[in-house]
Amino acid sequence: MHHLVKARWALAAFTALFLIFLYGPFVVMGILSFQQGPEGGPQFPIIEWSTYWYEHVVGIAPASRIAPLPVGEALIRSLTLAFATMIVSTILGTMTAQAFRTKFKGSGFVFYLVVLGMMVPGVLLGLGMSLVAHQFGIDRNWWSTAFVLHVVYTFPFAFLVMLAIFNRFDSSVEEASLALGVSPRRTFQKVTFPIIFPGILSAMLFAFTLSYDEFPRTLFTGGSEVTMPLAIYGTFSVEIHPNLFAFGVLTTLFSFALLSVYAILMGLSARRLSVRSTGIQEDAA
Amino acid sequence: MTLNSNDRNADQRSYFERFSHYYLLVPGVTWMALFLIVPLLMMVYVSFWTQTTFAIHSELTTKSWVTFFSSETYFGALLRTIRIWLTVLFFTFLLGYPVALYIGLFVRSKTIQTVLLVACVIPFWTSFLIRVLAWRPMLGKEGAVNLVLQKLGIISQPIEVLLFTELAVVIGMVQIYVVFMVGPIAFMLSRIDGSLLEAARDIGAKPFTTFRKIIFPLSLPGVTVGAIFVSVMVLGEFATASALSGRKVNMLGNIIVTQVGSLKWAFAAVIGVVLTIVIAIIITALLRLVNLREEL
Amino acid sequence: MLELVDFGKSYDGVNAIQNVSFNVNEDEYLTLLGPSGSGKTVLLRLIAGLDRPDTGRIILNGQDITTMPTHLRGIGFVQQKYALFPHMSVRQNISFGLINHHSSPIRDEKKVNYLCDEMLDIVGLSGLADRGVGQISGGQKQRVSLARTLVTKPKLCLLDEPLGALDANLRERMTVELRDIRTTLGVSFIHVTGNEDEALGMGDRMIVLDKGCVIQIEEPNKLFAMPASVKVARHVNSYNILSGSTENNSFVFADYKLPMAAYAKSAAFYVVGIDKVTIEKVGSVKRKAKDITSFEAKFVDAEFMGSRVVYQFELADGQIFEVERHLSRETPVDYKAGEVRCLSWKAADVLAFASDGGLINENAKIRGTV
Numbered sequence: 001m002h003h004l005v006k007a008r009w010a011l012a013a014f015t016a017l018f019l020i021f022l023y024g025p026f027v028v029m030g031i032l033s034f035q036q037g038p039e040g041g042p043q044f045p046i047i048e049w050s051t052y053w054y055e056h057v058v059g060i061a062p063a064s065r066i067a068p069l070p071v072g073e074a075l076i077r078s079l080t081l082a083f084a085t086m087i088v089s090t091i092l093g094t095m096t097a098q099a100f101r102t103k104f105k106g107s108g109f110v111f112y113l114v115v116l117g118m119m120v121p122g123v124l125l126g127l128g129m130s131l132v133a134h135q136f137g138i139d140r141n142w143w144s145t146a147f148v149l150h151v152v153y154t155f156p157f158a159f160l161v162m163l164a165i166f167n168r169f170d171s172s173v174e175e176a177s178l179a180l181g182v183s184p185r186r187t188f189q190k191v192t193f194p195i196i197f198p199g200i201l202s203a204m205l206f207a208f209t210l211s212y213d214e215f216p217r218t219l220f221t222g223g224s225e226v227t228m229p230l231a232i233y234g235t236f237s238v239e240i241h242p243n244l245f246a247f248g249v250l251t252t253l254f255s256f257a258l259l260s261v262y263a264i265l266m267g268l269s270a271r272r273l274s275v276r277s278t279g280i281q282e283d284a285a
Numbered sequence: 286m287t288l289n290s291n292d293r294n295a296d297q298r299s300y301f302e303r304f305s306h307y308y309l310l311v312p313g314v315t316w317m318a319l320f321l322i323v324p325l326l327m328m329v330y331v332s333f334w335t336q337t338t339f340a341i342h343s344e345l346t347t348k349s350w351v352t353f354f355s356s357e358t359y360f361g362a363l364l365r366t367i368r369i370w371l372t373v374l375f376f377t378f379l380l381g382y383p384v385a386l387y388i389g390l391f392v393r394s395k396t397i398q399t400v401l402l403v404a405c406v407i408p409f410w411t412s413f414l415i416r417v418l419a420w421r422p423m424l425g426k427e428g429a430v431n432l433v434l435q436k437l438g439i440i441s442q443p444i445e446v447l448l449f450t451e452l453a454v455v456i457g458m459v460q461i462y463v464v465f466m467v468g469p470i471a472f473m474l475s476r477i478d479g480s481l482l483e484a485a486r487d488i489g490a491k492p493f494t495t496f497r498k499i500i501f502p503l504s505l506p507g508v509t510v511g512a513i514f515v516s517v518m519v520l521g522e523f524a525t526a527s528a529l530s531g532r533k534v535n536m537l538g539n540i541i542v543t544q545v546g547s548l549k550w551a552f553a554a555v556i557g558v559v560l561t562i563v564i565a566i567i568i569t570a571l572l573r574l575v576n577l578r579e580e581l
Numbered sequence: 582m583l584e585l586v587d588f589g590k591s592y593d594g595v596n597a598i599q600n601v602s603f604n605v606n607e608d609e610y611l612t613l614l615g616p617s618g619s620g621k622t623v624l625l626r627l628i629a630g631l632d633r634p635d636t637g638r639i640i641l642n643g644q645d646i647t648t649m650p651t652h653l654r655g656i657g658f659v660q661q662k663y664a665l666f667p668h669m670s671v672r673q674n675i676s677f678g679l680i681n682h683h684s685s686p687i688r689d690e691k692k693v694n695y696l697c698d699e700m701l702d703i704v705g706l707s708g709l710a711d712r713g714v715g716q717i718s719g720g721q722k723q724r725v726s727l728a729r730t731l732v733t734k735p736k737l738c739l740l741d742e743p744l745g746a747l748d749a750n751l752r753e754r755m756t757v758e759l760r761d762i763r764t765t766l767g768v769s770f771i772h773v774t775g776n777e778d779e780a781l782g783m784g785d786r787m788i789v790l791d792k793g794c795v796i797q798i799e800e801p802n803k804l805f806a807m808p809a810s811v812k813v814a815r816h817v818n819s820y821n822i823l824s825g826s827t828e829n830n831s832f833v834f835a836d837y838k839l840p841m842a843a844y845a846k847s848a849a850f851y852v853v854g855i856d857k858v859t860i861e862k863v864g865s866v867k868r869k870a871k872d873i874t875s876f877e878a879k880f881v882d883a884e885f886m887g888s889r890v891v892y893q894f895e896l897a898d899g900q901i902f903e904v905e906r907h908l909s910r911e912t913p914v915d916y917k918a919g920e921v922r923c924l925s926w927k928a929a930d931v932l933a934f935a936s937d938g939g940l941i942n943e944n945a946k947i948r949g950t951v
Contacts, residue, residue: 004391004492007391007492008387008391011383011384011386011387011391012387012391014383014384014387015383015384015387015388015401018380018383018384018463019404019405021380021460022404022405022408022460022463022464023408024423024429025416025419025420025422025423025460026408026411026416026419028419028422028423028429029415029418029419029422032422042421042422043422043425043427043428044422044427044428044429044432092312092313092316093313095309095310095312095313096309096310096313096314098306098309099305099306099307099309099310100306101306102306104306104307110310110313110314113314113317113318113321113322114313114317116317116321117317117321119517119568120321120325120561121517121518121520121521121522121538121560121564122521123521123522123523123538123541123542123557123560124325124328124521124557124560124561125321125324125325127324127328127541127545127553127554127557128323128324128325128327128328128557129320129324130545131324131327131328131331131550131553131554132323132324132327134550135327135331148316148319148320149320151316151320152316152317152320152321155313155316155317159313170664172660172662172664173664173665173666173667175629175631175651175658175660175664176658176660176664176665176666176726176729177666177677177678177681178630178631178650178651178652179629179631179651179652179656179657179658179730180652180657180677180678180681180682180729180730180733181652181653181655181678181682181683181684181733182652182677182678182681182682182683183652183683184305184650184652186681186683187652190677190681191666194668195667195668209410213412213413215413215414215524216521216523216524216538219542220545228412229412229413229414232412232414232415232418233414233524236414236418236524236527236528240418240421244415244418245418245419245422247415248411248412248415248418248419251411251412251415252410252411252415255410255411256410259410
């Protein structure tokens with residue numbers, strides 16, 4: 001498309017500006033997280049560079065009038081919730097996607113029922129669930145009412161990932177296993193599962209990160225013990241301090257660590273498969 | 286290895302096998318029915334209950350509904366929600382389309398394409414609320430934007446309408462949700478066969494004509510999918526609005542939160558149902574343009 | 582040992598298999614010939630239990646297994662595309678069925694390894710046990726797939742075009758090996774193929790499948806010598822089939838008039854094996870000779886097939902008439918395109934079929950119908 005050189009450059013420049021727009025707030029946040037403390041506010045200019053707010057987040061800064069973020073407990077709750085959600089969503093997603101491998105009546109209905117879980121805004125579902133809890137006198141807790149909604153939200157994502165994985169899955173290896181006298185359950189354990197494992201990892205990653213960051217549903221149904229996003233939301237009403245920015249930088253780093261673990265696991269399983277399936281391919285048909 | 290005892294009865298087993306996909310569906314469907322459908326129906330039901338100051342009774346009435354439509358605050362919130370939704374949708378498209386066009390059509394190297402798309406997704410690895418808060422030091426009176434503009438000599442006085450206004454809410458939402466527009470459009474554009482564009486050029490079509498007649502129509506399913514994503518998320522929003530407007534701009538979501546906070550369950554339910562209806566209408570209209578199950 | 586009764590299966594209202602009945606004997610090599618789309622693979626999947634038939638029963642050693650799930654049947658199935666487990670080595674692939682069997686798994690590692698080594702030896706893969714299945718060639722994959730099935734000692738083994746994806750050399754070697762392996766182990770084979778040479782050469786008996794129906798079951802040599810119907814003759818792909826009508830002991834088609842035996846008054850098809858024809862110079866055949874039939878045809882092309890040559894001639898109506906000559910009997914001759922030659926064969930080699938496709942034999946009994 002050499003005749004479109006101008007358009008190409010214009011679009012490239014636009015994309016560059018777009019990325020600045022996308023990343024600008026993070027850069028500013030990153031800079032301000034090194035603001036002097038505890039007097040320095042969440043704005044320019046930087047009074048003096050310091051790591052005070054990082055110390056504040058992890059709780060080793062000297063006490064001051066600024067309340068520390070409830071990092072410890074809230075973080076553990078968030079991680080526990082995300083982990084449990086990940087396990088349940090991935091199991092449900094895999095089972096449902098497995099069922100979709102055979103055509104059945106009402107598949108369209110089930111598909112939309114599941115996908116609805118990710119389409120309904122969190123505020124509506126949170127409201128509905130808290131109404132149900134209120135009516136039936138159920139206590140609202142992060143590990144009960146909030147947990148079931150987290151699964152409602154992340155299960156569709158896991159389902160769609162697994163659906164895509166099964167679309168590319170060659171079922172003849174399962175049939176081979178059955179014909180060898182291996183039961184369907186064992187066939188799943190020993191043949192299907194190892195082959196779809198990379199897909200399951202992706203589904204787990206999706207479910208974990210979505211649940212970890214989930215907040216409207218938790219707000220209505222999480223009860224009094226807050227998760228990490230709720231702790232941050234709590235600071236919205238009061239004056240904000242750069243400790244939130246430091247925390248933001250730390251959580252971003254944590255996310256990247258998680259992503260790296262995932263990438264390494266994927267790389268390992270891909271390499272294990274490729275050692276087995278590439279190599280000499282003389283007269284493969 | 287432990288389940289072999291089941292294998293004895295062949296006929297029973299084959300019956301199980303033949304309907305095994307229904308057994309596989311039971312947990313997922315049950316979960317969704319109990320924790321998705323029941324709460325939504327409950328919401329509709331409660332919206333007709335009688336609201337007193339601190340309690341609700343199950344006597345059916347349309348009083349809450351009448352209050353909603355006759356109240357300036359509530360009905361105004363509905364109009365504001367729709368206005369913000371349309372504005373955000375328009376700007377995500379305006380900003381997102383050229384970027385998607387560049388990534389999907391102009392960058393032909395798969396690697397660079399992936400790098401650019403990953404660059405767009407990376408912000409999602411930061412907590413949503415932190416991403417919202419990050420706009421505060423950007424837009425404030427002494428914020429980065431004002432600082433830079435003043436340094437460049439474009440303005441002499443800081444712009445004060447940047448933060449704690451509807452504009453701030455729109456800017457924040459556009460930045461947070463624009464990627465959901467870029468992704469699907471770029472995906473559709475990258476599927477366009479290059480030879481199609483060359484053929485168009487060979488028959489003498491001007492670049493703009495090619496864009497209007499070929500590229501844009503082919504990217505339309507992506508635009509629709511992107512619009513569905515953005516719409517669902519913006520319409521259900523309340524955190525961005527409350528964080529960047531200083532609780533001055535109230536969308537329907539914000540009202541639900543405050544109503545629940547003051548135990549006005551029936552009012553909250555009414556607003557929930559209104560919001561559901563608005564979203565359902567918009568999604569149905571958009572789905573008429575594209576079959577989601579096929580595009581996914 | 583295995584008996585199929587009136588099997589039928591349709592997909593979306595289209596019949597893939599109808600009214601299929603046959604039985605497989607102990608220690609038998611049964612081949613099943615059919616072109617693609619004739620329902621071969623469907624039939625194997627039904628026998629293996631991977632699909633359920635719409636009609637009919639399947640009986641294995643006296644037990645009705647129609648609704649029995651695959652893993653309880655004890656029928657081995659070697660798939661066309663090998664379907665090896667990609668995440669396992671050759672040894673793991675072969676031992677998989679032993680270790681994970683639903684009712685009698687072998688837990689003794691030594692025994693598993695012993696059986697594995699024995700099977701690797703039988704299929705000739707001894708040195709490759711620890712290779713990944715991606716690191717071996719197509720022919721080796723085929724043998725791993727076979728070994729994996731045979732090591733579980735099935736009563737019956739189904740082979741879906743086992744030689745289909747192999748090149749010619751390998752194919753020939755595997756032909757011999759398959760027969761040997763089967764004899765060694767005494768297991769019954771149902772070998773499905775679209776290649777008539779394979780079906781004829783390897784089976785103790787063969788079945789010809791046409792559009793989902795069995796049209797003949799017979800020992801290969803008998804079937805080859807005397808196809809029950811025109812369709813079978815077509816599938817065997819070694820016959821010239823001329824269609825016309827019989828008048829006064831003559832078979833008439835196009836411009837030709839060929840003598841026809843008296844018993845075949847109603848013949849609609851005149852069929853002669855391509856290997857029964859001799860090619861001679863025009864005029865050199867004694868036309869008067871009673872037991873020799875001949876006509877003249879234009880040479881078109883010749884095809885060398887290793888040990889034999891197939892010459893193609895064009896008849897007056899444009900139909901192609903093939904002649905196969907074995908190189909062991911004569912050296913190939915270069916004919917010029919368009920050259921006219923005299924083709925002749927013995928009247929006794931002619932098969933006559935009625936208009937319904939059935940064979941008319943000398944005793945005027947029709948042996949098979951469509």
